[in-house]
Amino acid sequence: MSDARLFETLGLTEYEATALAELLALGRTTAPNLAEATGIPKARIYGVLDSLADQGYLEVIPGRPKEYVPKSPEEILDRAKENRRQAFESFTQELEEEREGFLAEFQPRYESATGDARPAEELFHVVDVGDPSEAETRRLYHEAEEAVYVITKSLEYLEAVEPALADALDRGVHVRVLFYHPNLLDDTERRIQREILTRLETDHPEVELRFATGTSPWRGTFADPSEDYTDGEAIFLVEEPDVPNHMRQAALTENGSFVAGFKRYFDLVWTHESVQSR
Structure with a gap:
């Protein structure tokens, strides 16, 4: 799988993927340095880095200026997997919370529309x-x-x-x-x-x-x-x-x-x- 496809699988935006790839090559650096190295506008670079930090792909080192350190590739993949698991669990919980109301609203409509005659199961x-x-x-x-x-x-x-x-x-x-x-x-x-x-x-x-x-x-x-x-x-x-x-x-x-x-x-x-x- 190419880098681009992997970053797309991680759900990163183009700027996030570019920043993370460059961070993995540079190691510890500042936002202005990363903006210059990647061509990401300085007005956008802090938001990009904050998003990557929120997803757990890098660490923020306090200071003036702040510095950013990428997690190891192994840690990034593990965190991506955990992020997806947590998102799925949240989705499942939200779905279950809405189940009773959804069924109460639409099951009677479905039964009224189809009656006792259900369409034959499609073979293919x-x-x-x-x-x-x-x-x-x-x-x-x-x-x-x-x-x-x-x-x-x-x-x-x-x-x-x-x-x-x-x-x-x-x-x-x-x-x-x-x-x-x-x-x-x-x-x-x-x-x-x-x-x-x-x-x-x-x-x-x-x-x-x-x-x-x-x-x-x-x-x-x-x-x-x-x-x-x-x-x-x-x-x-x-x-x-x-x-x-x-x-x-x-x-x-x-x-x-x-x-x-x-x-x-x-x-x-x-x-x-x-x-x-x-």
């Missing part, structure tokens, strides 16, 4: 391929309780979902990945696949890996299928060779029967139509 809904589909895939990893299964060409999106994958593995979730065999890929896809395989085997050896010897009509990720067809969730793409990824959509389903069907297909390929990854 769709999201665009890219950031939206990657966000849904991360959610599947985070919410998985027992197992996650993946069918993929090269898992080229690993970087986008790796923290969620690591979280699932840490919780004891069983993960199997079925790659397309390298013979089925072009040169670029084979190179990407080799890099991803090395990364998985080095950083996440708990993940089970195999190569499918034939192509699949779909690719995607599904979690926690059940034998009684009641549970599980999946995100997948059907093969559309002539449609570029930026024009495609991924389908999501919480239909337990579909997810159980995906699991049976996966098991058949894993057992009878795949080989060891190395």
